[in-house]
Amino acid sequence: MRPHWGDGTLTPEPPALFESAPRESEAQRGEEKPFETTSGFTLAAEYPVVSVHVLGTLAHLDRAFEYAVPEALDAVGPGMRVRVRFSGREHEALVRARYARPKTTKPLAPLVKIVSEDLLISEGMFRVCEDIAKRYAGSLSDVLRLAVPGRSAAAEKAHRARVERGQGVNAHADEAAHTRDSGIAQARLVYREKFAGLGAFLQHSRGGDLTPRAALVLDPVDSWIGLAIESLLSLDDDDGAIILASDQRDVDRLARALSEHCIAHVQFGSAQGPHARYTAFLSALEGRARVVIGTRSAVFAPVKNLRMIFVWDPDDDLYEEPRAPYPHARTVALTRSFHERCSLLYVSRAPSDFVRYLTLAGTLAALEPVPAPHASTHPRIELMDTYLREREGPSGFSRLPSHAHAVIRRGLANGPVLVHVPRAGYAPALACCFCGTKALCVACHATLAAPARSELICSVCARRYGHYRCRECGGADLRPIVLGQERTAADLQRSFPEATLHVSGGASGIVDDADVHDGDLVIATPGAEPQVEGKYAASVIVDAAASLGRAEYNADTETVRRYSHVLGATRTFENGGQVLVVGPDQHPALRSLVLVRSNAFIDRVLGERAELGLPPSTKVIEIRGERAACSDFLERFDAPKSAEVFGPTEVDAPGIDSESRLVLRCPVARAQDLIEAARATMLVRSAKKLPGTLRLQVDPPHVF
Ligand SMILES: [Zn+2]
Ligand SMILES: [Zn+2]
Known part of the structure; x- marks a missing residue:
């Protein structure tokens, strides 16, 4: 039986990856003593040792183990x-590698069975997974399960049948070349003219000595899909690419x-069933489709x-993997770019803290747009204060000022209109009654939230506050930043x-793009906005104060990110498009929407976060x-000098009796020390089989 090498061709060569020296001569081999194995099987004649990573083992057994290759499993x-x-x-x-002599002196047990002769994972991908395990203080075994989906025998059989019907790769390549030409003919290549350096980025993406990594922020008029297509068309026919959307x-x-x-x-999707997921995996493995898209x-x-x-939109928290070790897809992408030397492009609608941090560190190049009149790239953007709204008096529009009413009416005459409301159900932050500054813990700088019990306690470091003094004005009274009514x-x-009214998001489900027509009014929560062809004639963002007042350290950048998608869904000023934001119009986050194409806000945010010791610093x-x-854990944990340790504190988690949490923090330059120390403690607990399970997460999204 010959191994199937996974690229559509059957290559009877020995495995390409050896840990030690390659082929030894017959003479050399003859001199060496055969190594010990358990009994009852015949050893393969050549390269009778494999190292393997066992899936689903305990954390302290998370390393490669050697096994003997029986003659019957010589195809491995x-x-x-x-x-x-x-x-x-x-x-x-x-299987990680196959070679001639074991490193261990213990007798080797034989492999039991080859489950699949498909080459499911390359050495490059093994390294990516090792790196991800290291960054996230996780087990390689856990990361491998994210990278290689569980086998579906039915999917494998169907896939094998397709291959045997001779739907080979070469036929496909011809087809691809043909389609690429017609694709280029259809697409207008506009973005390489618009973003300085994009042409060079795409050129270097096709191969060569440089591996370009870059980020760009789209104007509202731009289409990320248009940019994705232009990027794909600039690659050669046999070049592969991954396009991610959250x-x-x-x-x-x-x-x-x-x-x-x-x-x-x-397509790859987090929501796919095992059969569909494995079919997609095999198709990509086989090279049947060079382009993989998915969540x-x-x-x-x-x-x-x-x-x-x-x-696309690397800051979306949907990119956080919910299974251990909880890697963020944008970080996996970055890791693959380094290990597999593929180019990387982060495309956002608003400047991102994560991306800007990497740009300032020199990891990414920023591709800036060439100057253009704002009327051709942005809608008209207006900010309206709640104070002005209140001054309009108690009209029939308690939720919206009459100016917003006018914007909606004008918009409905020209197309569909979007009204953007915050999602309900998050913990509101506390703010100074006098000056409105968000209350932060003086010890750890976590946002203080409205207490469930009577006493105000920091949820991260458990500091108790008998009274609180505002760091801006010295005021002593706090109030929760409340969410407006859901009316x-x-x-x-x-x-x-x-107007036909559509409500998109939350309990009412999500409205289809195609269901929205001119003259329709759409109310949507973040991420649930239908994308209409021809875009919205007007958009009104309400309750901006509530969105900014969420008890998370990044409520400001997250608000800007969400609102930038509203701008992107609205027509440009020269096409009559208008966006009205109802909220605290002096807030730097909202001001940044008006200061188009500026990094002033994000740089200010990064400066503040560095001062307060918050991520990404x-x-x-x-x-x-x-x-x-x-x-x-805390008793055994050997904290590096640079680390701060907060807690343990009790966490209010619905449905759980009592959960505690510890928070560890250190400057980002010392991150690996802290991660390794935390991992070491987890391994000791695993090896000693100590009671109680702990969930360790690096870069937890909602701690501060
Ligand atoms: Zn104050
Ligand atoms: Zn605190």
Whole structure:
């Protein structure tokens, strides 16, 4: 039986990856004593040792183990899925390397079985996974399970049948070349003219000595899908690419556009079932589609000849993997770019703290747009203070000032109108009654939230506040920044009875792009905005104060990110587009919407975060679990000098009796020391089989 090498051709060569020296001569081999194995099988004649990573083991056993290759399993090679006996049970494992002599002196047990001869994972991807495990204080075994989906025998069989029907790669390449030409003919290549350096970025993405990594911020008029297509068309026919979007609806929109441009692609989705996921995985592995698109799990796709990873809206928290070790897709993309030498492009609508930090550090190049009149790139943007709204008096529009009413009416005459409301159900921050400054803990700088009990306690470091003094004005009284009423829909329907009203997001579900027509009024929460062709004639953002008042350190940048998508969904000023923001008009976050194409706000934010010791200037690790386990962790934890340790504190988690949490923090330059120290403590706990499970998360999203 010959191994199937996964690229559509059958290559009877020995595995390409050897840990030690390659082929030894017959003479050399003859001199060496055969190594010890357990009995009952015949050893393969050549390269009879494999190292494997066992899937689903305990944290302290997370390393490579050696096994003997029986003659019957001579087809085994690096990247294959096998079964092995491990601590008394059979486990699946992935083969890392095959070689001649073991490193261990213990007798080797034989492999039990080859589960699949597909080469599921390359050495490059093993290294990416190792790096991710290291960055996130996790097990390689856990990361491998994110990178290589569970096998679906049915999907594998169907896939094999397709391959045997001779739908080979070469036929596909011809087709691809043809479609690429017609795709280029259809697409207007506009973005390389617009963003300085994009042309060079795309050129270098095709290969060569440089591996370009860059970020760009789109104007509202720009289309990320248009940019993605232009980027794909600039690659060569056999170049692979991954395009990530955080939201499945964005992936679907991209898929439609790629089909229109005849660009073959395969979809990966976090929501796919095991069969669909494994089919997509095998298709990418085989190189049947050079372009993989999808949500966060697509970042691990085994794309052949990977040249570029394109990440749309890298700050969206949907990119956070919910399974251990909780890696963020944008970080996996960055890691792959380094290990696999593929280019990386982060594309956002608003300057991002994460991206800007990497840009200032020199990791990414910023591709700036060439000057253009704002009327051609942006809608008209107006800020309206709640104070002015209140001055208009108690008209029938308690939710919206009459100016907003006028903007909506004008918009409805020209097209659809979007009213953007914040999502309900988050903890409101506390602010100074006098000057409105958000209250931060004086010890750890976490945002203080309205207390569930009577006493004000910091949720991170457990500092108790008998009284609080505002750091800006010295005021002693705090109030929660409250969310306005959820009455927008009812109010609007009363005010605009002729307009068809769509409510998108929350309990009412998400409205389809195609269901919105001219003269329709859409009320949407962040991320649930239908993207209408021809865009909205006007948009009104309400309750900006509530969005900015969320008890999270990044409420300001997150608000700007969400609002920038509203701007992107609205027509430009020269096409009559207008956006009205109802909220605190002097807030720097809202001012930044008017100061188009400026990094002033994001740089100010990064400066403040550095001063307060908040990410991305610091690395934060959260450890959650039972109180006793947290305390035990703390006892064993050997904190590096640069680290701060907060807690353990009790966490209010619905449905859980009592959960505690520890927060560790250090300057980002010392991050690896802290991560390794935390990991070491987890390994000791695992090896001693201590009671209580702890969940360790690096870069937890909602701690400060
Ligand atoms: Zn104050
Ligand atoms: Zn605190």
